[in-house]
Amino acid sequence: MIIETERLFLREMTMDDYDSLYAVLADREIMQHYPYTFDEERVRAWIERNMNRYKENGFGLWAVCLKETGEMIGDCGLTLQCIEGEMLPEIGYHIRRDCQHKGYAKEAAGAVRDWAFKNTDYPALYSYCKYTNEASFKTAESIGMHFEKEYPDEANEITHVSVIYREGYSL
Numbered sequence: 001m002i003i004e005t006e007r008l009f010l011r012e013m014t015m016d017d018y019d020s021l022y023a024v025l026a027d028r029e030i031m032q033h034y035p036y037t038f039d040e041e042r043v044r045a046w047i048e049r050n051m052n053r054y055k056e057n058g059f060g061l062w063a064v065c066l067k068e069t070g071e072m073i074g075d076c077g078l079t080l081q082c083i084e085g086e087m088l089p090e091i092g093y094h095i096r097r098d099c100q101h102k103g104y105a106k107e108a109a110g111a112v113r114d115w116a117f118k119n120t121d122y123p124a125l126y127s128y129c130k131y132t133n134e135a136s137f138k139t140a141e142s143i144g145m146h147f148e149k150e151y152p153d154e155a156n157e158i159t160h161v162s163v164i165y166r167e168g169y170s171l
Helices: 015-025 041-055 106-121 134-142
Strands: 008-011 059-066 072-083 086-095 124-130 144-154 157-165
Touching: 008 041, 008 106, 015 041, 015 059, 015 072, 041 059, 041 086, 059 086, 059 106, 072 106, 086 106, 086 134, 086 144, 106 124, 106 134, 124 134, 134 144, 134 157
Parallel strands: 086 124
Antiparallel strands: 008 059, 059 072, 072 086, 124 157, 144 157
């Protein structure tokens, strides 16, 4: 286990999480703001990419699991993403549709924010999404992030970027 919250625990994902993650990433409604639909191959590649991130960076997107049952309901974590040409630490999250609107994304993302500021030296953390993905940037705002900018982007048309700075640091 990497992180524990009141209702959740986050842990490294493995290929055993394929079915649970497929239920999230292949759901067209959840992923409507993503540049493409996930199929079996893309979900397996997603898991492999995160398993490599754990080894290379010491972090990645982790499996979000309900404490009560151990059931995986999505992913959340820290990854390095290209945001307007710069590799920046980004908090990302995807929660299964039947578990949305219960505060799980906020709870997981807030815990990742705290983990990242405690375990890395990044001066700021980011979240980015397609400009139409209001639910995603509202979640970012709910953990203290604020709007930084929007910019034209081939994958998202327009990318919306939110940021939070480490205490005592600002640009």
